[in-house]
Amino acid sequence: MVFLFLVYVMLMLNAAAAATPKYVFAHYITGNAAHITQDQLESDMKIAKHAFIDGFALNIAQQDQNTDFVLQKAYAAAEKVGDFSLFLSFDYLSGGPWPVDRVVDTINRYKPHPAQFYYNKKPLVSTFEGVGNTNDWTEIRNKTDCFAMPDWTSLGPESFTNVRDKVDGFFSWDAWPFGTENKSTEGDEAWANATGGKPYMMPVSPWFYTNLPQWNKNWLWKGAHLWTQRWEDIYYFQPDLVQIISWNDYGESHYIGPVHEDGIPQGASRYVQDNPHDAWRALLPYFIASYKTANRSRIRVVRDTLVFWYRPNPNDSGSDGGTTGNSPQHGQPAMDPRLLAEDKIYIAVLVKEPSFILAQIGDGPIVSLEAQHSGINSFEVPFDGQLGNTTFAIVRDDKEVAYATGPPITKECVDGTINWNAVVGSS
Structure with a gap:
């Protein structure tokens, strides 16, 4: 499937004009990649680049014995692919909270790597939740000089203002509507205001359905218009960064990357196998170019x-x-x-x-x-x-x-x- 169907004014012009360039990442579950080869990772990264994605946010769980193994493969693959960046997203819910010393060690181990993404000249680091460990990040930042942009969405914007001095920005996980109403940017506006002028990473996701009894997960959120509506919102909202949820979270049905059978969680094959979502990426070059240029008149569909x-x-x-x-x-x-x-x-x-x-x-x-x-x-x-x-x-x-x-x-x-x-x- 060929997705490069756009001719547009070079995005570098936009980057040069802005104080800080805009970036789009896809959330990548390393826990679903234990059996994926480096060649397969390289292929996924090339496919993501082809869709104008800048890199992967690597979701890592501290109790996953394969975490370091997958990280080594991922960073090696990204270096070989070239011009594709990675950053760490510490998962504080899957497997429990991360000890401070292990977070520090993991950041310092990978930040010198050529594929590590730097934001404002610091290695970008994020989380999935971790609201019980907000105080850890003063020490983590001091010992790693990282740019901390956590997802502490469950705090709510008002409570986040009490801890925002501990971090450098914020990533919201609030990507889906609740109930029958369509998703609005009301939450994004609240979070962007709560950062107090610090960078905001906006989430976008095409769908949500999960049925994994072993994790007590069995629900859906309204998602029919999300892929087009949220990118339209991003075009007008113009956040500092964007994160797509997700590249390979098969169990929650919002994957946009190729389906690797070995990565499908137990119980999800019924609704994932033989059900690729690759075609959603066909719209990404247009969506991402629109966001980065902030001017669709510079884009021509060919x-x-x-x-x-x-x-x-x-x-x-x-x-x-x-x-x-x-x-x-x-x-x-x-x-x-x-x-x-x-x-x-x-x-x-x-x-x-x-x-x-x-x-x-x-x-x-x-x-x-x-x-x-x-x-x-x-x-x-x-x-x-x-x-x-x-x-x-x-x-x-x-x-x-x-x-x-x-x-x-x-x-x-x-x-x-x-x-x-x-x-x-x-x-």
């Missing part, structure tokens, strides 16, 4: 591209598998997941000129939609009880300029349970 996503099973197909809408674990009221997961196909197109978009489910009627302007256009098409394979096309001047097909919408559910993950494809 290849008409259509991306679609939908759930393979309608809401009345089978058992909900005990999945809740919203997460009681996060103090949210549980809802019927069917209220958040609509029976619709979602379509995003990048077109060179105004065009018509055609969509069909099975042998049903062809739906005609109008992309009224060049660049990004988004649509949704209800299932309306139809089943079967899906077909899509971009038509302009009575000529088909792009074509795609998708797997069937079906009431045949694996193990009788609705798959709440997304099917994703492109032209």
Whole structure:
């Protein structure tokens, strides 16, 4: 699949004009990479670069015996790929809090590496949570000279203001909407204000569904419009950095990287295997170029591209598998997941000129939609009880300029349970 379909004014012009360049990273779960080879890591990094991603945020858990092994492979792979950066994201929930001395040792061990990402001339370091260890970071910063940009989202913006002097910036994990409302930038505005002028890293994620009983995880959040809506928000919000959640968190269904079967957590194969999300990356060059230039007039689409996503099973197909809408674990009221997961196909197109978009489910009627302007256009098409394979096309001047097909919408559910993950494809 070729994603370099954009010609745009060199992003270096934007970097030169800004006091601090903008960057986009993808969250990478090292715990899912124990069996991945260095060659596979290099391939993933090349694919990420091709989508204009600057590097990976390496999520590491202190009780994972493979952490150091994966880090060594990752840094070696990034150095070989070249022009691809890494930084450490210490996971304080998976496996428990990190001891200060081990955090210091890990940062100091990898910060001299050529692939280590530096921000404001310091090695960038982040976390996944760790609100019980906020006091550790004064010592960690003193002993490593790192640029600490943690995710302490569970504190809330008001409480974060009491500890922001201990760090250099903030990364929010608040990437999904709660309940039936679409995601807004209200939380981003609150966090950006709470940093007191320090850099803010904004999250973006295309989806969320998890069913991993061994970790007591079984919920979904509304996500149908996230991939297009949040990048639109990023374009206007213009945060200092962006982090995509995620590259390879298969268990939570928001992966945009290739599926490596050895990395799928136990229990997730039912909704992940044979269900790639690679096509979501087809939109990234446009999204990232828009963010970094802050001026879409400098971007020209040179290849008409259509991306679609939908759930393979309608809401009345089978058992909900005990999945809740919203997460009681996060103090949210549980809802019927069917209220958040609509029976619709979602379509995003990048077109060179105004065009018509055609969509069909099975042998049903062809739906005609109008992309009224060049660049990004988004649509949704209800299932309306139809089943079967899906077909899509971009038509302009009575000529088909792009074509795609998708797997069937079906009431045949694996193990009788609705798959709440997304099917994703492109032209």
